[in-house]
Amino acid sequence: MTALNTAPRTSRTAPARPVTPPAKPRNPWRVVITVAITVAVILVFWSVKVDWARTVNLPADIARYLWLMFSNPAWDKVPEALWQTWRSVEMAWVGCLLGIVISFPLSFLAARGIGPAPVRFVLRGLFSLIRAVPEIVIAIVILSVTGLTPLTGALALAVNGIGTLGKWGYEAIEGVHPGPIEAVHAAGGSRWQTVRWGIWPQASPEFVSFWLYRFEINVRASAVLGLIGVGGIGDMLTSYTQYREWPTVGALLIVVIIVTVAIDLTSGAIRRRITEGSRVRDLA
Amino acid sequence: MTRISPETPAGAAAAAPAPWSIRLRDATVRYPNGVVGLNKISLDIEAGEMVSIVGLSGSGKSSLIRTINGLVSLSSGTLEVGDHRMDLARGRELRRLRGQIGMIFQGFNLAGRTTVLNNVLVGRLAHTSVARTLVGAYRPRDRQLAYEALDRVGMLERVYHRAAHLSGGQQQRVAIARALAQEPGIVLADEPVASLDPPTAHAVMGDLRRINRELGITVLVNLHLLDLARGYGNRLIGLRAGEIVYDGPAASATDADFERIYGRPIGDQDLLGGAASSASTASPVSLPGEPV
Numbered sequence: 001m002t003a004l005n006t007a008p009r010t011s012r013t014a015p016a017r018p019v020t021p022p023a024k025p026r027n028p029w030r031v032v033i034t035v036a037i038t039v040a041v042i043l044v045f046w047s048v049k050v051d052w053a054r055t056v057n058l059p060a061d062i063a064r065y066l067w068l069m070f071s072n073p074a075w076d077k078v079p080e081a082l083w084q085t086w087r088s089v090e091m092a093w094v095g096c097l098l099g100i101v102i103s104f105p106l107s108f109l110a111a112r113g114i115g116p117a118p119v120r121f122v123l124r125g126l127f128s129l130i131r132a133v134p135e136i137v138i139a140i141v142i143l144s145v146t147g148l149t150p151l152t153g154a155l156a157l158a159v160n161g162i163g164t165l166g167k168w169g170y171e172a173i174e175g176v177h178p179g180p181i182e183a184v185h186a187a188g189g190s191r192w193q194t195v196r197w198g199i200w201p202q203a204s205p206e207f208v209s210f211w212l213y214r215f216e217i218n219v220r221a222s223a224v225l226g227l228i229g230v231g232g233i234g235d236m237l238t239s240y241t242q243y244r245e246w247p248t249v250g251a252l253l254i255v256v257i258i259v260t261v262a263i264d265l266t267s268g269a270i271r272r273r274i275t276e277g278s279r280v281r282d283l284a
Numbered sequence: 285m286t287r288i289s290p291e292t293p294a295g296a297a298a299a300a301p302a303p304w305s306i307r308l309r310d311a312t313v314r315y316p317n318g319v320v321g322l323n324k325i326s327l328d329i330e331a332g333e334m335v336s337i338v339g340l341s342g343s344g345k346s347s348l349i350r351t352i353n354g355l356v357s358l359s360s361g362t363l364e365v366g367d368h369r370m371d372l373a374r375g376r377e378l379r380r381l382r383g384q385i386g387m388i389f390q391g392f393n394l395a396g397r398t399t400v401l402n403n404v405l406v407g408r409l410a411h412t413s414v415a416r417t418l419v420g421a422y423r424p425r426d427r428q429l430a431y432e433a434l435d436r437v438g439m440l441e442r443v444y445h446r447a448a449h450l451s452g453g454q455q456q457r458v459a460i461a462r463a464l465a466q467e468p469g470i471v472l473a474d475e476p477v478a479s480l481d482p483p484t485a486h487a488v489m490g491d492l493r494r495i496n497r498e499l500g501i502t503v504l505v506n507l508h509l510l511d512l513a514r515g516y517g518n519r520l521i522g523l524r525a526g527e528i529v530y531d532g533p534a535a536s537a538t539d540a541d542f543e544r545i546y547g548r549p550i551g552d553q554d555l556l557g558g559a560a561s562s563a564s565t566a567s568p569v570s571l572p573g574e575p576v
Contacts, residue, residue: 179392182355183387187463188381197402197409201397202397
């Protein structure tokens, strides 16, 4: 800092020399990869049998169904729709809480520097395995045990939540600054004291933000889970679609969209407040 | 492990901190990548001394500081702090000894998103049961020690502020308070002012000198600026390539001595400037407050 800039400054009056940039690096693989991808896309298009003639009618069909659904929505079904939506949100909430409770300790054990290597590998494998399976598949699997109840949906969301929350958690833990951890070591702190006072104060806002984000995901996923019959708004939507009662379907869709967007916006605002809000003030 | 030590705290009610001496014998630090940090160093530091350690980066001054609290372990040789064999300490015993040695870092190493108080209470971790610390249920005496430490560095007003909202100089003072809350026998400081502007650097060095003079704590400070080393230390140790090349009174160290330590002519970049160039007699610089 005390080292003053001793580098010689180029004079502004120096004669202008033509500046030649170094030759642009050429990568022959770029061309090969571009051509390969283009060919692949074209081949895929040809391989799928699409009845192009029918697509001509597609806009008209869409317009017709939109008209059926939204020209005169069955508003009298809204109270029932709200009730079912509430049950979906409950499913999402319970699934989120269960996922948090289970994933929280696991993400610490899966983090480098805390958990022993074998435990870490097993947990990380488990997390990615879970993430590879969609909620609806998990729900179908546990359906045989728990039956067609909202609990099935909640459990499916919880299991899937362990996969995502576990991964986000250990990544957040591994991303903290090493300085405060070193300070706790230097002060004689033990492993769990290091986690509590070196890592947690740094990672906690991110954890809370992940939990909220997972709740948002669950609200959307819980509507989909209803399709297999575990209750909630998805269940109701499937029934009325099967009976082709379009005005009711329209009303249900309006309720689902409004509730989901409202929860997304609220939770998103809180998350921004938690993560960015503090950062912005830190810079000030 | 039992040690013959009169001041071993029998429990929470540890006596007032007694300063610790440091004794290194043929101490060698060789890192896994083959780099030699310290090369057969023998060194005696008496309890209550204030020592400046200077050298270029890579000279081993960080290795020396980090060896003393066991963050870096010796490859061979012995290290005694107080009456304890630091080089033999492991696990619980090592943590207990570290609990008696405060450390101050160049980058402050505070957890920015939590309060100043929580950061200072890190200094009480080794003196408190794990169960209590996990839920943050520190005893009143530990909190009292934290308040007193903050008061000593003039940061008590900020006790509930977030650490990240403080300026660099204020953060370093909180870090000093964290070290003081340990009731340490030794305070180690690794380039404590290298990230600070000159007036703040003098204020922080003044704080370190004050805890040495008023509390009698042994203080070791790594520095690379020779006016700070001369002005604030009583004793100066020069390191080069992991060996001690100078050991004598700080105030009388000449520019030629520094050129021998650095192995090159010294220039403006080796001086901070400001109050310390004649600081052997100057009163401790204290800034009442600084802009956030």
